[in-house]
Amino acid sequence: MIPIEHYIVFSAILLVIGLMIVLIKRNVIMILAGIELILNAANINLVAFSQHDPNLSGQMMSLFVIVVAVAESAVALAIVYQIFRHQEVSNVDKLNELNG
Amino acid sequence: MLKYTDILPLMILLFPLLSAISSYFIFKKRAGIAAVFFSALVLVYSISAVFFIPFNTGFELDWITVGNHHFEIGLYYDALAGLMLVVVSIVALLVSIFSLEYMKHDPGQPRYFALLGLFAFSMYGIVLSSNLLLTFIFWELVGFSSYLLIGFWFEKEAPSISSLKAFLMNKIGDIGFLLGIFILFAFFKTLNIQDLITLDPVHSSIPGTLLIMMGLGLFLAAVGKSAQFPLQAWLPSAMTGPTPVSALIHAATMVAAGVYLMVRVFPLLAQEVLVVIGIVGGLTAFMGAFAAFAQNDIKKVLAYSTVSQLGYMIMAIGAGLPEAAFFHLITHAFFKAGLFLSAGSIIHYYHDTRHEADFDPQDIRNMGGLSRVLPSTFIAFTLCMLSLAGLPLFSGFLSKELILNGLMSADHLPGYVVFFGFVSVFMTAAYMARLYFKVFFNQVSAGGKYSEASMVKWPLFCLSLLSIAFIFTVNPLNPSGTWILNMLGAVQNVTEAQHSLMVPILSIGLALSGLMISYLYVQKELLKGPMRLVKSMVHGVSNNNFYLDQMYHFMIVEGSIRVARLASWWDQKVIDRGVNYIGGSQVVLAYLVSWIDLRVVDGLIHLMTRLVSFMGHRTRQVQGGNVQAYLAWAVAGVLLIFYFLN
Numbered sequence: 098m099i100p101i102e103h104y105i106v107f108s109a110i111l112l113v114i115g116l117m118i119v120l121i122k123r124n125v126i127m128i129l130a131g132i133e134l135i136l137n138a139a140n141i142n143l144v145a146f147s148q149h150d151p152n153l154s155g156q157m158m159s160l161f162v163i164v165v166a167v168a169e170s171a172v173a174l175a176i177v178y179q180i181f182r183h184q185e186v187s188n189v190d191k192l193n194e195l196n197g
Numbered sequence: 198m199l200k201y202t203d204i205l206p207l208m209i210l211l212f213p214l215l216s217a218i219s220s221y222f223i224f225k226k227r228a229g230i231a232a233v234f235f236s237a238l239v240l241v242y243s244i245s246a247v248f249f250i251p252f253n254t255g256f257e258l259d260w261i262t263v264g265n266h267h268f269e270i271g272l273y274y275d276a277l278a279g280l281m282l283v284v285v286s287i288v289a290l291l292v293s294i295f296s297l298e299y300m301k302h303d304p305g306q307p308r309y310f311a312l313l314g315l316f317a318f319s320m321y322g323i324v325l326s327s328n329l330l331l332t333f334i335f336w337e338l339v340g341f342s343s344y345l346l347i348g349f350w351f352e353k354e355a356p357s358i359s360s361l362k363a364f365l366m367n368k369i370g371d372i373g374f375l376l377g378i379f380i381l382f383a384f385f386k387t388l389n390i391q392d393l394i395t396l397d398p399v400h401s402s403i404p405g406t407l408l409i410m411m412g413l414g415l416f417l418a419a420v421g422k423s424a425q426f427p428l429q430a431w432l433p434s435a436m437t438g439p440t441p442v443s444a445l446i447h448a449a450t451m452v453a454a455g456v457y458l459m460v461r462v463f464p465l466l467a468q469e470v471l472v473v474i475g476i477v478g479g480l481t482a483f484m485g486a487f488a489a490f491a492q493n494d495i496k497k498v499l500a501y502s503t504v505s506q507l508g509y510m511i512m513a514i515g516a517g518l519p520e521a522a523f524f525h526l527i528t529h530a531f532f533k534a535g536l537f538l539s540a541g542s543i544i545h546y547y548h549d550t551r552h553e554a555d556f557d558p559q560d561i562r563n564m565g566g567l568s569r570v571l572p573s574t575f576i577a578f579t580l581c582m583l584s585l586a587g588l589p590l591f592s593g594f595l596s597k598e599l600i601l602n603g604l605m606s607a608d609h610l611p612g613y614v615v616f617f618g619f620v621s622v623f624m625t626a627a628y629m630a631r632l633y634f635k636v637f638f639n640q641v642s643a644g645g646k647y648s649e650a651s652m653v654k655w656p657l658f659c660l661s662l663l664s665i666a667f668i669f670t671v672n673p674l675n676p677s678g679t680w681i682l683n684m685l686g687a688v689q690n691v692t693e694a695q696h697s698l699m700v701p702i703l704s705i706g707l708a709l710s711g712l713m714i715s716y717l718y719v720q721k722e723l724l725k726g727p728m729r730l731v732k733s734m735v736h737g738v739s740n741n742n743f744y745l746d747q748m749y750h751f752m753i754v755e756g757s758i759r760v761a762r763l764a765s766w767w768d769q770k771v772i773d774r775g776v777n778y779i780g781g782s783q784v785v786l787a788y789l790v791s792w793i794d795l796r797v798v799d800g801l802i803h804l805m806t807r808l809v810s811f812m813g814h815r816t817r818q819v820q821g822g823n824v825q826a827y828l829a830w831a832v833a834g835v836l837l838i839f840y841f842l843n
Contacts, residue, residue, distance in 0.1 A: 120829050189824065 104145035111138035123188045125177045129170055136166045203256045205249070206272045209242050209282060210321045213289075217314025225307045229297040232310040236290040236317070243282035252276050255327050257389065266386065273327030273391065276684045277523065281324045281457060284527050285450050287663070288534045289317050291656035292445040295538050298652040299441050299545055309349060309439070316342035316446060323454050328388040329378050332458065336374065336418070339451050340367045346446060347438040359434035366431040370421015370455075377414030380407050381465075394464045405467075412470030415462055416477075423455030423507045426481040430745045432504055433488075436496040440544055443496060444537030448503050449530035456510040456526050460519040468609060475515025475610040479617035482508030484743055486624035490631070491740035494559045495540045498632050501742070502585065503533055505621055512618060513600040516607035520685050525596035527681065528584065528669070532593055535581035535660030542574040542653045543567060543636065550647060561635050568637040573649050575637055577657035582633055584664035586626040586708045589701075592664050595676040597622065601700050602676075622704045626711030634719040674701070 111134055118131030140159040147155025181187055216235030220228035255273035262268075293313060300309055319342055322335030341364075348360030382388055384403045385396050398408060419425065424432035435447050446452070459466075459474070466474070485505030492498045506529050513522035540559075546567075547558030557563060568575040584591035587598075601622075604615045666673035669681060717723040741747060819830065 116832065120825050120832070 101145055104141060108138040108141040108145070111135075111141065123190055125180075125187050125189055125192075126174075128189065129173050129177070133166060133170065136162060200254075200256070202250050202254055202274075203272065205242060205246050206255075206274050206278075206325050209239055209246065209286075210272070210318065210325055212239050212242070213314045213317035213321060215314075217311040217318065220314060221307050221311035228307040228310040229293070229300070232313055233290070233293045233297065235314065236286065236293045239317070239321075240283075240286040240290050243279070243286045246274070247279045247283065250274055250279075252279070253391075257327060266382075268330055269328060269389065270331045271327040271389075272325045274325065276686070277457075277460065278324050280523075280527065280681060280684065282321065284530050285317070285320055285324065287659075288445055288449040288530055289313070291659055292441045292534065292538070294652050295444075295541065295656045296439075296441040298650045299541055300439065305349065309346075312342055312346050312349070313442075313445070316346065316451070320450050320454065323457065328390060329381065329393075329462075330388045332390075332461075333371075333374055333378060336422070336454070336458075337371065339446075339454060340364065340371070340422070343367075343435070343446050343451055346442045347435045349438055349442065353437075356437040359431070359437045363431040363435045366428045367421045369428060370418045373414040373417025373421070375414075377411045377418070380411040380414065390461055393462075398465050399467055408467050409469050412466045413473065415458065415465070416470060416474055419455030419459050419511065420477065421455070422458075423452050423511065424481075424504050425455070425477050425508065425511055426484060427745065429481055429485065429504045430742065430749060433492075433497050433500040433742065436494070436500050440496065440537060440541035443500070444534045444541065447500065448533040448537050452503060452507055453510070453526045453530060456507065456514070456522055459511070459514045460523050460526075463514065463519040466514075471515050471517060472609055472611075473515075475512055475604075475607065475614050478508045478511030478513075478515050479610075479614035480508070481505070482512060482621040483617040483624075484508075486621045486628065487735075488739050488742040489628040490624070491736050493561055494557075495543065495561050495564070495632065495636065496537070496559055498561075498628065499533070499536055499540060502536075502625065502629065503529075505625060506533065506585070509597065509600055509618070509621070512614065513603055515614070516600070516603040516610060518599065518603035518607075520682055521596065521599035521603050523685065524676075524679065524681055525600055528592035528596045528664070531660050531663035532581040532584040532591075535577055535657060535664060536585065538653075538657055538660065539574045539578040539581065542571060542649060542657065545653070546571055546647060546649075561632060564636045565639040566637070570647055571649055573654045573657055577661040578633065578637070580661035581664050582629045586629055586712060587622055587704060588708055589705060590666050590673045592666050592669055594701075594705075595666055595669055595673070595679060597704065598676045598701055601704055605700055619703065619707060623707040623711040626708040627715045630712045630715030631719055634716060638720055 115131045115134030115138060118134065119128050122128055122131065140162055143155045143159040143162070147153055147159075177187065180192065184192070186192060212235050216232055219235075220231040224231040252275045253273075255271055257269045257271035260268050260270045293310070296309065296313070300306055303309065316339060319335045319338035323332055323339060326332040326335060344360045344364040347363055348356045351357045351360075378388060381393060381398070384401075384407070385393055385398070387393065387396075398411070403411075421428050432447060432452065436443055438447070482505045485501045485503070485508055489498050489501035489505065492501060506525070510522040510525050510529070513519070513525060543564065544558045547556070547563075551558065580591070584593035587593045601618055604610065604618045662668070670676070670679040672678050718725075718728055738744070819826070
């Protein structure tokens with residue numbers, strides 16, 4: 098049995114990587130990918146902690162997160178695509194059309 | 198309060214003023230008629246005043262009160278004032294009548310007659326004033342109206358200069374007058390002349406030096422007004438005024454005001470002052486007569502003669518015989534006014550007949566043979582001249598005898614004053630004869646038929662009549678018998694002085710020899726040799742009046758210019774330099790202050806603004822619209838929260 102600390106460390110590394118991608122990358126698609134990484138880091142935590150839970154409600158929760166993430170990224174990609182079509186940029190720094 | 202006897206003097210005083218105002222503002226074209234009318238009225242009043250007003254009356258009104266000091270004004274009427282009023286009003290009336298003819302072509306007639314009225318008003322003021330303050334006021338007024346009348350033709354250069362000269366020289370005398378008034382008021386607290394005479398300053402406790410200074414101050418006033426040495430230079434220059442004005446003001450009345458003042462204040466004068474007065478009078482009589490020889494302007498000859506005769510009057514004051522001085526004042530007023538009006542008639546004749554641009558109607562070298570052209574003027578001039586020369590049967594003889602007798606008996610005067618007196622008799626006769634023969638005889642002057650106007654004839658006739666001795670006395674050889682001395686109550690005084698039969702014989706001899714020498718030289722052209730010798734020696738001195746004008750020019754005018762140059766040098770080199778230094782140091786200081794401003798004060802402000810703008814710039818970055826930065830901050834915040842929660 099893999100001890101729980103390994104999961105936590107792994108998921109923490111994954112969270113930081115995702116966070117770094119979101120903070121540093123300029124490309125919208127890469128940011129979306131970073132968000133996916135953060136969500137999956139959370140999922141790993143949910144799955145790891147649900148091993149000690151006979152109800153498996155944690156795993157159910159992670160399945161639900163995956164579904165929501167899929168939907169979310171589909172909508173986000175559609176928005177990005179539309180933006181790209183109208184403005185021909187995918188760089189967040191140049192997406193300043195809504196900047197007050 | 199005013200009594201009915203005070204009304205008449207007041208009217209005599211105010212009518213000329215009324216005449217001046219009305220002839221300038223109301224009558225204009227007929228100003229002359231108004232002036233003659235008022236003058237005649239004043240003459241009638243002043244003659245009736247002699248009969249109807251008791252002598253030694255007057256009134257005083259409070260004028261100014263300063264603390265405990267009261268200044269009063271008032272009129273005083275006595276025999277002296279009464280006689281003077283009659284004399285002045287006779288001459289004023291005759292001169293006004295003469296002016297009608299003389300000024301008939303002049304556009305400035307209203308101004309002319311108004312000024313004559315103003316002058317008469319101020320002159321009557323001097324005559325009637327009861328105290329020295331009022332006298333001083335009118336004294337200034339006659340000086341002022343004389344200034345205006347000398348400069349009557351102010352468009353020309355000479356009159357305006359000589360009017361200023363007369364005014365300034367009179368001002369020197371006025372300083373003396375003020376000094377005398379100050380000293381009198383300081384010691385006696387009154388300026389009323391009769392009160393002062395009662396207080397008897399000469400024998401009072403007033404310090405001797407101040408008494409002498411007071412006397413000399415009052416005398417200096419007379420020196421200025423009566424053209425005595427050393428201020429006599431203004432009177433010959435004053436001849437640039439109209440000739441009738443010269444007759445009235447600069448021969449008969451205003452210049453005699455100095456003598457009148459001396460007669461008025463005679464009891465206030467100390468013995469030492471009388472000596473000075475006698476010497477100055479003698480000098481003036483001699484210098485005036487001497488300077489009259491070489492003049493070629495007919496009016497200048499008469500002006501120097503006036504100076505000389507005024508010297509006689511002043512000499513008489515110095516000899517202690519104010520009554521004799523006053524008598525000579527009266528006789529001189531008539532015959533000298535007559536001479537001046539004759540000169541006016543001659544000038545008028547040349548004005549009317551000769552129109553060449555370079556012709557000088559006053560130059561006696563252009564004249565000659567006028568006895569046939571202007572017979573009335575000729576007769577008047579002859580009578581007045583003989584009176585001036587001091588021949589018996591004429592008024593001048595009477596008054597001159599009185600003065601010469603007084604001089605002989607005045608022991609306090611130095612001997613040369615008496616000598617001056619007698620020499621001047623000779624010279625007066627000589628220079629008048631020179632003028633007389635040059636003007637009326639010799640070659641016949643060119644010019645058409647001409648008859649003197651009646652307004653010229655009648656004044657001349659009256660004045661020459663008044664130059665006859667019988668007007669003044671029944672016995673023309675005895676000057677002390679005249680009714681004028683009787684009126685003044687001075688017969689006793691004068692008869693005491695008279696003691697020598699030599700005096701009339703000597704003076705008549707001198708006058709006749711003066712006339713004779715001029716007759717021989719001018720008319721018969723004899724004595725050429727000795728005359729040329731005399732001429733070469735003294736002509737320059739005489740022609741230039743002892744170089745007094747040149748001396749004044751050198752001392753006063755040049756001196757003032759030199760002082761002005763010095764002051765200008767001081768201004769430019771010292772004061773301006775100082776100012777420049779102060780200015781320069783101010784500029785340096787300003788630069789320093791500006792440097793501090795720029796570098797220190799402005800620097801501080803710039804530093805603060807830079808700091809604020811730097812901080813603003815920094816803090817602005819936080820909300821720069823960069824979503825990732827927001828997120829980074831948010832993460833940092835969350836991390837901080839976690840850090841502090843543990």
